[in-house]
Every structure is written in C-alpha cells, then in structure tokens.
Amino acid sequence: MDQAGPSRGSALPEGPTRCGFVALIGAPNAGKSTLTNALVGTKVSIVSHKVQTTRAIVRGIALAGSAQLILVDTPGIFAPKRRLERAMVSSAWTQAADADVVALLVDAKRGLDPEVEGLLKPLADIRRPRALILNKIDLIRRDTLLELASKLTEQVAFERVFMISALTGDGIEDVKAWFAQAVPPGPWLYPEDQISDAPMRMLAAEITREKMFLRLHDELPYRSTVETESWKELRDGSVRIEQTIFVERESQRKIVLGKSGATIKAISSESRGEISEIIEQKVHLFLFVKVRENWADDPERYREMGLEFPKG
Numbered sequence: 177m178d179q180a181g182p183s184r185g186s187a188l189p190e191g192p193t194r195c196g197f198v199a200l201i202g203a204p205n206a207g208k209s210t211l212t213n214a215l216v217g218t219k220v221s222i223v224s225h226k227v228q229t230t231r232a233i234v235r236g237i238a239l240a241g242s243a244q245l246i247l248v249d250t251p252g253i254f255a256p257k258r259r260l261e262r263a264m265v266s267s268a269w270t271q272a273a274d275a276d277v278v279a280l281l282v283d284a285k286r287g288l289d290p291e292v293e294g295l296l297k298p299l300a301d302i303r304r305p306r307a308l309i310l311n312k313i314d315l316i317r318r319d320t321l322l323e324l325a326s327k328l329t330e331q332v333a334f335e336r337v338f339m340i341s342a343l344t345g346d347g348i349e350d351v352k353a354w355f356a357q358a359v360p361p362g363p364w365l366y367p368e369d370q371i372s373d374a375p376m377r378m379l380a381a382e383i384t385r386e387k388m389f390l391r392l393h394d395e396l397p398y399r400s401t402v403e404t405e406s407w408k409e410l411r412d413g414s415v416r417i418e419q420t421i422f423v424e425r426e427s428q429r430k431i432v433l434g435k436s437g438a439t440i441k442a443i444s445s446e447s448r449g450e451i452s453e454i455i456e457q458k459v460h461l462f463l464f465v466k467v468r469e470n471w472a473d474d475p476e477r478y479r480e481m482g483l484e485f486p487k488g
C-alpha cells in the first residue's frame with residue numbers, strides 16, 4: 177500500500193450520493209478522537225488519556241449509506257497562550273466555519289464548565305447546521321443529562337441533540353444518520369475505500385508521539401514533536417521508516433533515550449507494532465532524538481503538522 181492512507185473495502189452505492197465535511201468541536205478530552213474512530217470504524221485518530229494530543233489535523237472518512245462524511249477532528253479548543261496553541265485554535269475554528277455541518281461535543285460528566293461556555297458564542301456565529309452531542313452517557317444519570325441538554329440549548333439553537341457514548345458505541349448510528357442527511361448531495365470526494373487522508377507519515381509520527389507520552393507521563397513536557405523523515409517501501413514488502421523526535425533540551429533527550437537506550441527502544445517497539453498493524457506490513461522503525469531549542473517557534477515545523485504559522 178502507498179502513503180495515501182489505510183483503506184477498507186466497500187462498494188460504491190447506486191443512485192445519488194451525498195458528501196460533506198463534518199467539524200467536531202469540543203473542549204480537550206470531550207472525546208472527539210474516540211467519536212471519529214467510532215464513526216469511521218477503525219483507529220484513525222489517536223486517542224490518549226492526556227489532554228490536547230490532537231495536534232495534527234486528522235480526518236477520518238465515514239460511510240453512511242450513500243453519504244460520505246469527511247470528519248475533521250479538530251484539536252481541542254482551549255485558551256491559547258503560546259504560539260503553537262494559537263495556531264491550533266485558529267485552525268479549529270477555520271475548519272468549523274468551512275464545514276457543511278458542525279457538531280459540538282460535550283463531556284456530559286464534566287457538564288457546562290467555563291471551557292464549554294467559551295465555545296458557545298463563536299459556535300452561535302457559525303451559519304451551518306449544528307448538532308449538540310452529549311458524550312460519555314455511560315458515566316452519568318439521565319436526569320442530569322436532560323438538565324445539561326436544556327441549559328445548552330437555551331444558549332445556542334441546535335437542530336438536533338444526541339446523547340451518546342463514543343466509547344461503547346451507544347447512539348453512534350443516530351449521529352451518523354443525521355450527518356448523512358445534513359451533508360449536501362454530490363459526488364464522493366474520496367475513493368470509496370479510503371478511511372483517512374491523513375498521510376501515513378503523519379499518522380505514524382502521531383503514533384510514536386502517543387507511545388512516548390504514554391511511557392514518559394509527566395516527565396516530558398508537551399513541547400516535543402515527532403516527524404517522519406523517510407518512508408521507504410522495501411522489495412520484500414516491508415517498510416523502512418525513520419523518525420526524529422525533537423526535544424528542547426539535552427536533559428529531555430536523556431529522558432527519552434533512557435538508561436542504555438532502554439526507553440527509546442521500548443517506545444520504538446510499541447510504535448512499530450502499532451504502525452505495522454495499521455498498514456498491515458512489516459515495519460522497520462528507526463528513531464532519532466534531536467535537541468532543537470525553540471522548535472515551537474519554527475514555521476517549518478508547523479507546515480509539517482498541517483498548521484498555519486500564526487503571526488505575533
């Protein structure tokens with residue numbers, strides 16, 4: 177397979193088709209990645225217990241009858257302080273304004289906190305069909321849920337309210353069906369067997385980043401990034417991938433390497449296993465750790481993550 181993205185077999189429907197972009201907006205940890213994966217039906221976006229992990233713009237493509245839904249899995253929207261954070265926020269709102277349908281995903285367990293409150297006003301200004309999706313209903317009682325729904329719908333006019341559990345799949349089919357009728361008629365933009373147009377390089381880098389965070393927990397700040405430098409299909413059907421982990425300080429490089437390289441070896445082996453599972457090919461993964469001060473202020477790093485470099 178090539179680097180266009182993992183694929184899945186399916187047949188083109190007969191008759192008229194629909195196709196459109198669906199933007200998922202929500203506070204960090206609301207469950208956007210989990211919902212994207214549930215709709216698409218495979219692991220496309222990287223889910224982690226850490227907040228703000230969705231840095232790159234990852235799209236999943238879900239099929240619902242004759243409709244193709246292009247899901248824009250936006251980074252968690254939050255109060256931006258640093259340059260990188262501002263770039264993430266502005267990219268999320270731009271995607272929402274350009275989408276055909278917008279869905280606000282709320283962690284029903286957390287309820288209407290200031291973070292969700294902050295999303296309501298800009299959301300009300302977006303002139304697109306809007307849906308409210310209350311997620312994680314497996315964790316809360318029904319009366320609390322109804323109260324939360326009415327508080328939110330008082331503030332923004334939503335066309336539909338859904339109550340789901342992205343984790344268990346409860347309510348997912350209703351959401352999918354609504355998205356399917358809300359996107360405009362038109363030809364599919366992507367080949368029917370494509371589930372994600374996130375280039376495999378970027379997906380592979382996100383996987384390594386996820387493994388790094390899971391292993392290092394709080395020892396390493398969020399200010400590190402992973403890039404896939406090379407991707408070679410070998411004659412025997414396997415793939416050779418080289419990635420660089422950028423950190424800001426020598427002390428962080430030592431943490432990532434670990435004693436006698438034990439940490440980096442473990443990260444590499446976990447990442448290799450998962451990439452290999454997704455692309456269904458044998459993978460040889462080579463990881464390098466480089467110190468680059470202020471990588472977060474370098475425009476080139478942003479382009480590689482699919483973000484605009486913010487001014488100021």
Ligand SMILES: Nc1nc2c(ncn2[C@@H]2O[C@H](COP(=O)(O)OP(=O)(O)OP(=O)(O)O)[C@@H](O)[C@H]2O)c(=O)[nH]1
Nearest residue numbers: 205206207208209210228229230252312341342343
């Ligand atoms: N119990 C429960 N947990 C959920 C549900 N949906 C998501 N989660 C969990 O909530 C956490 C955050 O989910 P993500 O999908 O990574 O959230 P996100 O909104 O994409 O987060 P960012 O990438 O940080 O913006 C993970 O630990 C998920 O397993 C749900 O329906 N029920």
